[in-house]
Amino acid sequence: MEYLPIVIIFGYLIALLIIGLLAAKKSIPTAADFFVANRSIGLIATFFGLQATWWSAFAFLGSCGYFYSYGTLYLTAFGWNVLFAVSMYVLGRRIWKAGKAFNFISPADMFSHYYNSKLAGLLVTIIMATFTVPYLQIQLAGGGYLFEVATGGAIPYWAAAVIFYVIIVIYTWSGGLRAIIWTDILQGAMLAGGLLIGGLAVSYAVVGGPGALFERMISDYPQWLTFGGPVPYNNYASWFSLFIVTPIGAMLGPQMFLKIYAAKDENYFRYVVPMLCFITFPYFGSMLAGWSGLFAFPKLATPDKVFPLTLMAYTPLVFASFVMAAGLAAAQSTADGQIHACSMLLTRDIYQKFIRKDKPEQHYVLFGRIMLIVFAAIALFFALFAPGYLVTIGAVALGGTAQILPPLLGMFFWPRSTKEGCIAGLLGGLITVVVTQFTPGFVNPLGIFSGIWGLLVNSILFVVVSLATKPLPIEAVRAFHKALQS
Amino acid sequence: MEEKIEIRILPKTLAGKLVLCFYIVYFAMVNPPVIGIASRIYPTVLGMPFLVAWVLIWWLLAGVVAMVAAWKVWR
Numbered sequence: 189m190e191y192l193p194i195v196i197i198f199g200y201l202i203a204l205l206i207i208g209l210l211a212a213k214k215s216i217p218t219a220a221d222f223f224v225a226n227r228s229i230g231l232i233a234t235f236f237g238l239q240a241t242w243w244s245a246f247a248f249l250g251s252c253g254y255f256y257s258y259g260t261l262y263l264t265a266f267g268w269n270v271l272f273a274v275s276m277y278v279l280g281r282r283i284w285k286a287g288k289a290f291n292f293i294s295p296a297d298m299f300s301h302y303y304n305s306k307l308a309g310l311l312v313t314i315i316m317a318t319f320t321v322p323y324l325q326i327q328l329a330g331g332g333y334l335f336e337v338a339t340g341g342a343i344p345y346w347a348a349a350v351i352f353y354v355i356i357v358i359y360t361w362s363g364g365l366r367a368i369i370w371t372d373i374l375q376g377a378m379l380a381g382g383l384l385i386g387g388l389a390v391s392y393a394v395v396g397g398p399g400a401l402f403e404r405m406i407s408d409y410p411q412w413l414t415f416g417g418p419v420p421y422n423n424y425a426s427w428f429s430l431f432i433v434t435p436i437g438a439m440l441g442p443q444m445f446l447k448i449y450a451a452k453d454e455n456y457f458r459y460v461v462p463m464l465c466f467i468t469f470p471y472f473g474s475m476l477a478g479w480s481g482l483f484a485f486p487k488l489a490t491p492d493k494v495f496p497l498t499l500m501a502y503t504p505l506v507f508a509s510f511v512m513a514a515g516l517a518a519a520q521s522t523a524d525g526q527i528h529a530c531s532m533l534l535t536r537d538i539y540q541k542f543i544r545k546d547k548p549e550q551h552y553v554l555f556g557r558i559m560l561i562v563f564a565a566i567a568l569f570f571a572l573f574a575p576g577y578l579v580t581i582g583a584v585a586l587g588g589t590a591q592i593l594p595p596l597l598g599m600f601f602w603p604r605s606t607k608e609g610c611i612a613g614l615l616g617g618l619i620t621v622v623v624t625q626f627t628p629g630f631v632n633p634l635g636i637f638s639g640i641w642g643l644l645v646n647s648i649l650f651v652v653v654s655l656a657t658k659p660l661p662i663e664a665v666r667a668f669h670k671a672l673q674s
Numbered sequence: 675m676e677e678k679i680e681i682r683i684l685p686k687t688l689a690g691k692l693v694l695c696f697y698i699v700y701f702a703m704v705n706p707p708v709i710g711i712a713s714r715i716y717p718t719v720l721g722m723p724f725l726v727a728w729v730l731i732w733w734l735l736a737g738v739v740a741m742v743a744a745w746k747v748w749r
Contacts, residue, residue: 260725266733267704273740274697277748399721406715406723413723415713424706431705458748465737475726603679662679669679 193509194339200378200513201355204371204520208359211367222364222553223293223532224449229369234456235463237369237447240376240521242272242438242464244323245330248383248518251471253491255478258422259412262478264431265471272435273464279439280448281457282600282672287449289671294536295445295592302599302668304660305607306541311614312592313537316442317530319588321567323441324526326585328352328571330492331519337496338512340505349571352516353564356524361557365450368524375517380470382514386499387473387480389511393502394480405479412479425635433639436593437586442533443525527567531559584625587639591617594643594650600672602654603665609654617646689747693739700736704729 220226229237254262283298292298295316300309328349335348343351359367388398395401405413415423438444451457474495481494484502488494496515499508535556544551594613598605621642624633632638659665685691702708712728719727 260723263726263729264704266729267701270697270700270733270736270740402718402721402723402726406718410715413715414725415710424710427709428706458744461748462737462740462744465733465740468733472730601681601683603681666679669681673680673682 190340192506193512194342196506196509197335197338197513197516200516201351203374204355205359207370207374208363208367211359211363211370214366215363217553218549219293219536219552219556220291221366222556223528223536224287224446225364225366225369227288227450228452229366229447229450230452231456231459233369233373234447234451235460236373236376237450237525238276238444238460239464239467240372240379240517241443241447241525242522243376243379243518244522245327245334245515245519247471247474248379248515249330249334249492249495251383251474252387252478252481252495253493255475256481256488256494257491258426259409260414261422261426261430262471262474264427265434266468268431268435269468269471270465271431272439273461275435275439276448276457276464277461279596279600280460281454283445283448283596284451284454284457285672285674286599286668289674290668292449294532295442296533296537298599299595299610302660302665303595303605303607303610304664305611308595308607308610308614309537309541311611312595313533315588315591315614315618316440317533319585320441320443320526320530321563321570323585324523324530324563324567325570327519327523327526328567331516331523332571333493334496334512334515334519337500338509338516346572349568352520352523353527353568356520356527357560357564360524360528360560364553364556365446365528368528369447369450371524372521375521378514379518379521380467382511382517383470383477384473386495386503386511386514387470387476389503389507390480390484390495390498391476394484394498398476401476401479404483409479409482412482423635426637429632429635429637429640432643433587433590433637436643437588437590437639440589440592440596441526442529443522446529446532447525523567527560527563530563531556534559534563584621584638587621587625587637587642588618590639591621591642591646594647598650598654599668603669604654604659605650606654606657606660608657609650609652612653613646613650616649617642620645685747687747689743693743693747696739697736700732700739703732 215221251262286298290301296309296313299312300306331352332345332349335352336343336345391398391401395404477495481498484498496512499511535552539555540552591614595610621638624630624641625638685694712725715723717724
């Protein structure tokens, strides 16, 4: 029986490789195909592409840890998933339309085009790349840990991390975004099922099921079930901050832009809204797992490990390994999109625009593939040698990418916005995020996360500077909005 | 005279406006300060503490409205 977990994990990894190589057979050597799958992805694949990218290692491990540590605080995830879903209709549809009309491949293409400014595009690229790397490292840390636990320690963390990335690089190198999205279908289904079924199983194994769990929680841990519970962090400010920053920051990551661009049809952006709402239900499993952990392991030093530890201790090894493979899928499905998106940012927005301008398509595809390895190596290095430092930075990752929101809204809803407003807002927002995150004694003032303070300063600067500067050329703005309405 | 750029922020139809209103109400119901009224254990709903049930019921409603909107309203 001891070898079975290893068979399960490697079976999952081989399935990924097969899917990736099948996707590669459909590929053609153009930048549009490698980076945005020729805008040909169908509805189900678009849905799983968005969901699996959105749900990361944090959703799998961190959600249970949050329920364990902070009681009801993570229930805000049900709300933020609805916000994420509705944003797909409000913003995702417009991003897709603009991308198709003007043949955008990177997010910066859109910002440079609308604001008529290479600097604005470059700033967007720098923000996205900078804040994606730490988030990527978190996937690796979670994935490596799950891999190690699922194989019963037979594969150590460092080797797990290397295997994790080698597999991603192979299928992404071969099939580009198409391979990522095809593997997302398997990974998205696994992680949603694993979280829900795993959570239910753990609750039955530890206390006798969800009903008994709620009874025990009410009698033994009542303070976990309302605001102001076990720790001060479980409060309104944290709830609201998570509700705003998490979905916006995740949606405005470069990997999400690429998956939006890749969709075949505009109508998908209304159909995915209910799908993304309902797929939230597995967080009920997180709640069961996290709260069951309170009875299984009442004083864990690392709450993020509560789900794997409870699974391993209370459920059959083979079942636990399957669920762990689902957790690995959560980490991998986010990490592959992030590595690919970062390689695209460097290739399209730096190399192609500033270094080698007029090379054949195949040249940029090859460069993008090489950048996959470079980014994977950087993330691997940080994961193995500087995890603590980067996890601290990871706390601001979503708050950082969320700063793209004001200029994006300006592009779609406020023709008076200007490039100066865009640049001033982004810089101001960024500085505010860093100051309110890292200044001792001034971290998250009033309990509100740095990302929200950044958005506030960013929005004010964006509006004030836009009103004080020369409007964008009216014809260009009109052409952009005409494309959005077509 | 320059032609004005048409920016559509609010939905055109009544059904679209109702959907928008629902989501405004929804986001208010699951966020501070309104959620404070649901921050209690009793009465339990299907065995669940009240706050958990409150969030889940609103989430379910949001999904159903999204389904109706996707197929009937957002065209």
